[in-house]
Structure formats: structure tokens, C-alpha cells
Amino acid sequence: xxxxSIGFLIFLxxxxxxxxxxPKKYRWIELxxxxxxxxxxxxxxxxxxxxxTTLSTYFVAKLLEYMSDRADAYxxxxxxxxxxxxxKEYRSKQKKKRFLLLCIGxxxxxxxxxxxxxxxxxxxxxxxxxxxxxxxxxxxxxTMGYLIDVYRSxxxxxxxxxxxxxxxxxxxxxxxxxxxxxxxxxxxxxxxxDFDIHNVSFGIQRIIWGFFKKLVIADRxxxxxxxxxxxxxxxYGLSVLVLIIFYSxxxxxxFTGGMxxxxxxxxxxxxxxxxNFKRPFFSKSTKEYWNRWHITMGSWxxxxxxxxxxxxxxxxxxxxxxxxxxxNNLGKRIxxxxxxxxxWLLTGVWHGSGLNFIVWGLLNGVIILxxxxxxxxxxxxxxxxxxxxxxxxxxxxxxxxxxxxxxxIRILDVYRxxxxxxRMWGSVLxxxxxxVLFNGGLLGFSLGTADYMILAVGVILMFAVSVIRExxxxxxxxxxxxxxxxxxxxxxxxxxxxxxxxxxGNGYDANQFIYNQF
Amino acid sequence: xxKLIEILKDLHDDVDFESTEGLIDDGILDSLDIVTLITExxxxxxxxxxxxxxxxxxxxxxxAIMALINRIDED
Numbered sequence: 001x002x003x004x005s006i007g008f009l010i011f012l013x014x015x016x017x018x019x020x021x022x023p024k025k026y027r028w029i030e031l032x033x034x035x036x037x038x039x040x041x042x043x044x045x046x047x048x049x050x051x052x053t054t055l056s057t058y059f060v061a062k063l064l065e066y067m068s069d070r071a072d073a074y075x076x077x078x079x080x081x082x083x084x085x086x087x088k089e090y091r092s093k094q095k096k097k098r099f100l101l102l103c104i105g106x107x108x109x110x111x112x113x114x115x116x117x118x119x120x121x122x123x124x125x126x127x128x129x130x131x132x133x134x135x136x137x138x139x140x141x142x143t144m145g146y147l148i149d150v151y152r153s154x155x156x157x158x159x160x161x162x163x164x165x166x167x168x169x170x171x172x173x174x175x176x177x178x179x180x181x182x183x184x185x186x187x188x189x190x191x192x193x194d195f196d197i198h199n200v201s202f203g204i205q206r207i208i209w210g211f212f213k214k215l216v217i218a219d220r221x222x223x224x225x226x227x228x229x230x231x232x233x234x235x236y237g238l239s240v241l242v243l244i245i246f247y248s249x250x251x252x253x254x255f256t257g258g259m260x261x262x263x264x265x266x267x268x269x270x271x272x273x274x275x276n277f278k279r280p281f282f283s284k285s286t287k288e289y290w291n292r293w294h295i296t297m298g299s300w301x302x303x304x305x306x307x308x309x310x311x312x313x314x315x316x317x318x319x320x321x322x323x324x325x326x327x328n329n330l331g332k333r334i335x336x337x338x339x340x341x342x343x344w345l346l347t348g349v350w351h352g353s354g355l356n357f358i359v360w361g362l363l364n365g366v367i368i369l370x371x372x373x374x375x376x377x378x379x380x381x382x383x384x385x386x387x388x389x390x391x392x393x394x395x396x397x398x399x400x401x402x403x404x405x406x407x408x409i410r411i412l413d414v415y416r417x418x419x420x421x422x423r424m425w426g427s428v429l430x431x432x433x434x435x436v437l438f439n440g441g442l443l444g445f446s447l448g449t450a451d452y453m454i455l456a457v458g459v460i461l462m463f464a465v466s467v468i469r470e471x472x473x474x475x476x477x478x479x480x481x482x483x484x485x486x487x488x489x490x491x492x493x494x495x496x497x498x499x500x501x502x503x504x505g506n507g508y509d510a511n512q513f514i515y516n517q518f
Numbered sequence: 519x520x521k522l523i524e525i526l527k528d529l530h531d532d533v534d535f536e537s538t539e540g541l542i543d544d545g546i547l548d549s550l551d552i553v554t555l556i557t558e559x560x561x562x563x564x565x566x567x568x569x570x571x572x573x574x575x576x577x578x579x580x581x582a583i584m585a586l587i588n589r590i591d592e593d
Contacts, residue, residue, distance in 0.1 A: 152570030308569040310553040336542050336553040
């Protein structure tokens, strides 16, 4: 089932009514049923995929916990007889066994993901139909995060397989996340929430805002993005800068719009899901940007890839060798360099197997490392000009710079051809072709002047909401909460604008979200 | 403790690590700093910090980091 459909709104209303009508202790069962219904709308024939991941992870996690408890009990009961070294050796042996089991669970499930996403299977109508509706990598990453947490004894393995199935399949996050942690999400899913008008109205407002961003902004500007991508011979030079801005607006409105719908649905049910964005275009550095954009993916890779890679035995050996060869100062930083590049390489591969995704990932890693290495230089510069760093023009410059750096590498995702993308970047300097900005060329596709005006108003609105949040630290819904008339007017107007000016019909594809494909 | 403070000072010489708390919560140390710090702890103290111990509460202050080092060494 697609979020952007009348069917989804009807489904949502039914889930909502049923949730608050049935007794509290059974509400999680209703959520489980609703999630499987939502999943099965993609096709009941695909149910095996989620069931296999759910059951395999459930049993591996239980076994991991059993082995860990048994090892702890053994050490406790033999504490007096064992020396410190013997205890360490025993624990290390047991840990190796558990690690092997964890690897089996991870390889099996990521193997399914890899087979579906990166082999010729992905091209078949059977699998592509599934992947276009369900974001398999999102629920897979969430589930594997749980498995690693159980291995690390950070989470207690869920006893009830049906409850665990709900954690894996909770329907608002099946399309494009957020990738929640078991400890944050599961207790909320299993607890029956009281009807709270505040949560319900905030949730509905957020869903409306998500629809507005997706239909009025993202899908409208997407028309221009696709047209420019398809005609690189016509739209080169300075129009590549326009494409960078358009695609940034497109992907931001699309992805955050989808998140607003997912998180808003959770709110109406009293479930607070993890925020995935914190106004990323206000970031002053690439590192800050990645703490604000797709936060749940970034923290997943940090906790489950970057840190383990940095401290693994081979990396420690590399570190020791590097210290001997390169000296302490540089040698101690080598694990950080290697782990950063490898983590970003894997982040790129997560997005897709194409070379463009790999180059995109590596460029992110390199930019982060270069800015990290230049930080002493920045510090000296700011010590020399202490008032500059906090001045509005300089802060704006840093935000603008970060926006463009991220936007420039992001268009690798638009062209999906590394050579072409590099040529298009080069064309900005080599053959700027400024006339395309003024000769009406940008109006050549099915976006007219009125569309651009709607787009401009939509972007200004989206920007204003972000500025208010950034400056006041408060959600605009909180600021409007006691202004009932104004609030009702704004959200009624948003619904009307979305219905009237939503980009659907011929030439538009309001069907799915960009991030769903990853 | 002095050795640890020295390592931390190498990362950020402008921070008073003896009294500062919230090193992670306030964004003073980021993931890149943590990895460099862990590499240094391995080299200077001979203590390997496993990934499951890399959580904010273990790295929010110099005292918490020292307690972590002692705990792992003791285990």
C-alpha cells in the first residue's frame, strides 16, 4: 500500500478507530495485524521474506542470550576457583562462539537483502514489484541492529515472538524508516496508549504537513529534475547548479515528507518514533550535516559498523604498525581514516550497487576526513579572527558552502552515471551556457510559471517552519497550540492547497518516495 | 588519570577535561575523536575497549572513561 493514496488514508482511519476501541492490552495485537495487512498489500506472496527474517532473528537472539546467561552463571559459580586470566580466557572463548552465531544470523539476513537488491533477481518483475512498495533494507537494518544489541547484552531478547514480529513490521516505518532501536520503539508498541487529543491532533497535523511537502513541493520539482537529467545536452553549465538546488529541494521534501507521515501516524497512536532529520540545510559542516540528515541510518552505521571496524583486531595491528612506521601522531589516526572510508563505502553500497553510489559514499568519507584534518587550521584562523566565526555572514557562508558541497555530490544519484556527472560538474566551469537560465529553457518541460510560483511559496513556507524551529527550539505546532482559530485555519488551508495544487495526474508520479528504493 | 587527561588534551587542547562533563552529550567529542581515543587507550593502557562499551555514559567525562578502563582491566 502506498502512503500517498486514498486507500492508505482509509486504512489509517480504520487502524486508528480500532486501536482506541479495543482494550488496551490487546492494542499491540491490532498493530501487528495492521502491519501485516499493510505489508500484504504489496502482495501476500512476499510474506515469506519478512517471516524468515523475523523468525531467524528471534531464535538467534534467544540463543545468544541463553549462551551469554550460561557463561555468566558459570563464571559466577566458579569465581573462587578461577584466576582473573582464566576468567578472561573463558569469557573470550564464549564470546567467540556467540560472535560466530551472530555472524550466521547477520550473513543469512543480509544475504537475503543482498540477493534481492544486488543480483539480477532485483530486475525481475516479481522482486522489483516488492521493492517498489516495501523498504526491505529499513526493516532489515532495524532487525539486525536488535540482533547486535542482544549479542552485546544491551537489549534483553524479546520472549514473545508475536511482539517481536510487530517490532520488525510496524507499518509506518516499512516504507522508508526511520530505523528505530528496539529499546526506544518496542516498549511503546507493546504498551496500549490512552487516547490523547494532543497526540492525535499533533499527529494529524504532521501527516498533513508531510502530504503537503510530498505532493506540492517534492513531486512538482521532481518533474524539472527528471527533465534536466534526461537532457544533459540541453541542461549543462549553470543549469547544473539549478539542478543541484532543485534536487536538494526534491529529495528533502520527499524524504522528510515521508518521515512526517510515518512519525505523524505514530503520534496519533501515542507512539513517538525517532526523528530522522534536524534541519540539515542549516549545517555548517559536512560532519554536522550527517548528524542532521537521515540520522537513524547514520547512527546505525556509526554504532554497528564504524566502531566495531575501528577496534577490531586487524585494525589494532594496522594501528601498531602505522605507529612504528609513521610515528605516533599520524599512526594513531590511521584506524579512524580506514574505518571512516570503509563505513562510507558501505553506506554508499547500502544505497545501491551502482558505481555512482560507491563514488558518492567515498566522496562523503573523503570530505569528512579532509575537513577533520583541516580543523587545526580552522582553529588557528578563528583564534586570529575571534568575532568572525559567530558573525551572521560567515555562518551563512558556511551553511551555503555545506549545502552546495552536499548538493554537488548528491547529483551522482540523479545522473546515476559517474562519468556523466563529472562532465556535468565540469561544464559549470568550462561551458557555463548562462542563456539557458534566461531563454525560457527551464520552462520547457511541463512546469509552467504558475508551478514555479507554487513551488516558491511552498519552499518559503518549508524554510520558514525550519527557521522558527531552529531559532526558537520549538515545534511550530507547539507555538500554534493555544491559537485554535489560527491553527485550524492554517491546517485547513494546507489540506486545501495540497488537494488543489498537489502534483498528481499526467506527468507526475506521486506514487512512491525516493528513499523507498534504497 | 594524568595519562588519560594528556591523551584527551591531544584531541582538544582547549577543553578542561578534569572538570568537564557531557563530553558526548554536548558534542565536544565526536565519533572520530572516540576512535582516536580508543586507539590511544589501547596503546597506553593496554586495554581494548569493545564496541558494546562505546556508549555516551562511558565517555561523557574523563572520570567515566577512567572508570571504564579500570572496569575492563578488572574483568
